[in-house]
Amino acid sequence: MSTSLETAENPDQLERIVIEPLTRVEGHGKVTLLQDENKHIKQARLHIVEFRGFEKFIQGRPYWETPVLVQRLCGICPVSHHLAAAKATDMLVGTPQLTPTAEKIRRLMHYGQTLQSHALHFFHLCSPDLLFGFDDEVRHRNIVGVIEDHPEIAKQGVLLRKYGQEVIRLTAGKRVHGTGAIPGGVNKSLNQQELDYLLKDIDQIISWSIDAVALIKRIFFEQLDYHLAFATIDSNMLSLIGSDGAFDIYHGGLRAKDPDGNTVFDHVDYTDYTDYIMEGVKNWSYMKFPFIKSLGADNGWYRVGPLARVNNCDFFTTPLAEKERKEFSEMGNGKPVNSSLAFHWARLIELLYCAEAIKELLHDPDITGSELLNKGEMNSCGIGVIEAPRGTLFHHYEIDDDGLITKANLIVSTTNNNQAMNESIRQVASHYLDGNQLNEPLLNQIEVAIRAYDPCLSCATHAMGKMPLEISLVDENNQLVDRLEKRASGRIERTFD
C-alpha cells in the first residue's frame, strides 16, 4: 500500500534539508518535498522529531509513580497516558478486576478527556479550515475568524471543552496532570455536590454535541467528492473493541481490519501486542513506523484514532452516537470509510458518544461509591492499552523484585499514524501540489491533511498555524529552487532568493 514517493530514486543527488533534533516536541514538524525540474514531486516526507526519553529515564523509578510521572509526556491529553500507565500498574499489582466505582470513575475521566480534546481539535483548530476553506485569507482562517463570523459555534466549542475539563478536574483533582488513577484503582469518587455540578449542564452538552455532528455533516456533504478524495488513502485500521464488538475507548481487545473491511485479527488480548505489532525504523525519521506483523512493513501499516474506531466497531452503546455511526458507515458502501477528512466526522460522533456516556455514568450509583482500590499478587510485567483521543496507546513496563522499572515501551497514538500521515501528505503533494509554484494555500493543504489526524505532535495541530513547517523545492541537479518556512509565530517567509 505504500506509495513510491517515500524515497526518490536519486536522493543522494538532491539536497536534503536537515534540522537538528529539537528538544522534543510537541510541535515541531517538518515536511520535505523533492521535485524534479518539471516540478513533479519525487519525494515527500513528514518529519516529526519525536524524542522524549521517557522510556529511558523512568528506568530505576518506582512503578507506582508511572501514572503521574509518565503523563507529563503530554499537556494536551495527559489523561490518556495517566490511564494507560494506571492500567499497566493494575497488572503489576495483580488487580484482577477494578472495583465498579474505580472503573467508572476512570471511564468518566477518560470520556471527559476525549470530549475536551475532540472539542479543542475541531472547534479551535480545524473549524477555520472547514468553515472558510483551505485557501481562505490566512488572517481570517483562525479561531478569531470563527468567533467573528460564527460566534455561536465558537462559544459552543469553548464550552464543550470546558465541560470536559471540569469532568477531569473532579475525577483527577486538576484539569491537567491530575492524580486520580493509582495502581489498583482511583483515589477518589464523586461526592453529591460534584455530581450535581456535572449533571446541571450535561443535557446542554449533549445538545451541542448533536449540533456539532450536524455541522460536520453539512460541511462534508457540501463538497462531498472533494472531501472523499482529499488526502484519502487505503489503510488497515486498528483499535480496541469491546468483547461484544461495541465501541470502547477504555478497555477491550485489539481489532484490525484491512482496507476492504476484512478482519486481520480480532479480540486480541492486548498484553500479547508484541505478537501482532512490530515497530519499524527508517533512517530518515526519529519516529518509529509500527505495522501489523502478519502483513509485513510494506502492507501492514495502519491508522488509529476516531476513523479507525468508528469503522472498526460493530455498534455504539449509546443511541444517538449509534444512529450517527450507521449514517457514517453508509459512506463506505460496505467497506470502511477511508477518507482522511472523515476523521473529523468520526471524531465528532465520538464527541457525541462521550457526552451520552458521561450522562449515563452520572446517573450510575457506583460513581459515588467508596470502594476505590483492589490489589492482588505482584507481577513483574504490566501492559496497559487505551484508546487515546488520537488512537491506540500502549504502555508496557517491567519491574524488578524491588518494584523499580527495568524496561518501558510506549507506542503513542501519533506513532501508530506515522506512515499513514506520510501517505496522506504524499497523496496531497502528488494530487494538489504537483507542478505548482508553492504558496501558502498549498502549504496549508499539507497541514490540513496532517491536522485531520490530530497528531500529538501536539503543538503541530494544537496550536494551529504555529507548527514550524518547511517546504523545499529542489531540482534534479540538487539545486534549491524554492523554499517556504512557516515560523512558530505563524509568519510565513519565502527563504529563497
Add this chain to the structure above:
Amino acid sequence: MSTEKSFKLDGKTIPFEDGDTIMDAALRAGEYIPHLCHNPEFTPHGSCRVCIVDVNGRQVSACTQPATENSEVINSSEQIMSQRRSLLQMLFVEGNHVCPACEKSGACQLQAVAYYTKMLSPHFTHFFPQRTVDASHPDTAIDFNRCILCELCVRASRDFDQKNIFAIDGRGIRSHLVINSPSGELGDTDFSAEDKAAHVCPVGAILPKHKGYERPIGDRLYDRKPISVVGDVAAHEFDQE
C-alpha cells in the same frame, strides 16, 4: 509585676522559659518560623539554616539560639525572607526535586516552605546529580534524589530507634546520606517501617513502597492552608497515611 521573661519577635512579645530556644518559644506562642531540619522531638541541629533570624543585628538559627531577655528578633523582614529563598533555591537545585511527579507533592515541607517564602523559581543552575532509588527494603524506599540532608532520619534512628541506620558521609558539597550496612542498602539493615526514622522525613526521600498519590489533590496536607498554619509534616505523618 510579672516576672515572665520575654523577647520581641517582629514586635510581638514572646514569653519564654529558661532553656528555650527562639524556635521553642515562638512555636509555643503560635508564631511560625520557617524551618526544615528542626523537629521538636529531637536535639536541635541548625544545619538547614532556613530558620535564620536576626537577633539584635546578628543572624542566627532560631532552632539553636537560646532565647534571651528583651532581645529584638526579626523573623519576617524581606532581607531574612530573601536569604531563606536563596537557601531553598540551593536545596532545590542541589538535588532532583521534581515536584510535578513526586508523590510527596502537596504534603512536602520543602515545597510548602518554598511556597511560604514566595520562592518562584530555582534561580540557580540545576546540578542534576545522578542518584538512585534504594528500594531493597520490602516496605520502604529511599529516593536519594530528594534528600535535603536534614539528618532527621539520622537523629531518629540513632536517638529514638537506637539503630543508627543512617549517617551523613562526605563533606561540603559532597555530603550525602548513607546507609550503615555492608552493602550500603536499606534492605540489609534491621530498619522497620514502624521505626521513628520512617516517619520524620520532611520531603519525599523516605516513603512507603507500593503506594503513592492515594490522597487526592485538594485533600493533601498543604492544599488548603499554608505551612504556617498546618505545621510540620512529621506532626501529621500518621494523618497522611
